[in-house]
Amino acid sequence: MNIAHQLQEHYETHMLDLPGMGRGSGFEERVSSIDMADWIKNYLDAREIKQAVVVGHSLGGAMALSFAVHYPERVDKLVLLDQGHKPFPRVPVSEFGPFAIAFPLMNVMVRTIGKPFTERMASFFSSGDRELEDQVDAFCKAVSIEESEYVRLAIKDQVSMSGDSLNLMFGFYHLNQKRLWKQLHVPTYLA
Template sequence: MTTILYDYYVERIGKGEPTLFLPAAGFSGNEGLNIAEHLQEDYETHMIDLPGLGKSAGLEGKVTSLTLANWVNEYMEQQQIHEANLIGHSLGGAIALAFAVHYPSKVNKLILLDQGHKPFPKAPTSEFGPFAYLFPFLNLGVQSFGQPFLRQLAPLFMKGDEQKNDIEKQIQQFCQIVDVEESEYIRTAMKHQGDFSVNGLNLMFGYYNLNLPKLLKQLSVPTYLVYGTFKGLNEKEYNNTYHYIRKIQKHDLPVTYRAVKGGHYVNWSSEWSINELEDFLTIAE
């Protein structure tokens, strides 16, 4: 049997019940800083960089839901954490969801921030513009040729130095696009965005191939799903979200749903309070 040891980059805040925070693609673990500081009296929050998209070592080979679950499990084993709460946003939420499905006995409660209720689009134009229409073909190349093909693709996903350096402009544009108010938490996250690597791209294509609603339907742990409605922001995404929420709610799942007026970054939305997340963690099942 082969033992795999991963290197993790983690920032910890607080004391008490262990809670793991996994961020969205493009951000370091400290995307969860506002949540970690709010919970610090009763929870020790581990803000973990995603593999290959921050300072944590990347994943090699084909990335599946079990690969992602094992990555989280190895961290818990290393830290001798037998059970934890998991909070994940976007790609981080997909990893937390995978862990909860494959290792339910190790999850106390799961918080999904705009994740799991609808499939990741086959052409993610909101993230990558017209370039996104190439994703099905690029995905086929990744599945067929693996690492050599990823190395060829990597330069297409890297930001230019000029874009990296103009951080103030980035912050303003980001807040306008996702409809959130500027804050020191957003400023900190934007200034410490996750480092990109070829293995990070491998993770993104693994995420691209996950069937998220199918994973959600397999949940057996208490889950709090906070999702953006996109009402008034993106009519197409609003209708898409409404369709998939109605569809998933037909299943008898251990999920509490919370609709938030706004977009994908519900964790920074003024329409939602972290007090609600804390209430979910403290309520006995």
């Protein structure tokens, strides 16, 4: 929202809930880079947007990178915020702490059991019942930023995780971002 707020005088912005996160429906099965790209393409097609400047952060950046690789003619420019420059580790300790040790095992379970497993796992990713102020304070301290209305709103309106959103997360886990990066042929800014 803070980026859209800064761009509003010069650009029409579309802020998308990722598949299965927020108000949008998600992927019911394993997700590949073309699935991610097609999801964005379908959004643009439905709004008759032929070409766009695409900005993506984190998981949204992985989707934006996939879209730019598979549909370069639809991308005027690509802006990746904290995404695309390094592979996601098989055991993502820096992203998830000690919980990351479970990722490879969860990955095997997602591949073998599928939707019943992802639906059951979704409850483990909820934020809990801590007070909003405590959550805002803890987040700002953890990432060394000042509190703002955007941080407060993001934490207050956190998306709930579902089995369909976990399918997207494990699709991200399997993306070969290095390979995608090498296939990229659109003007790109990486921040």
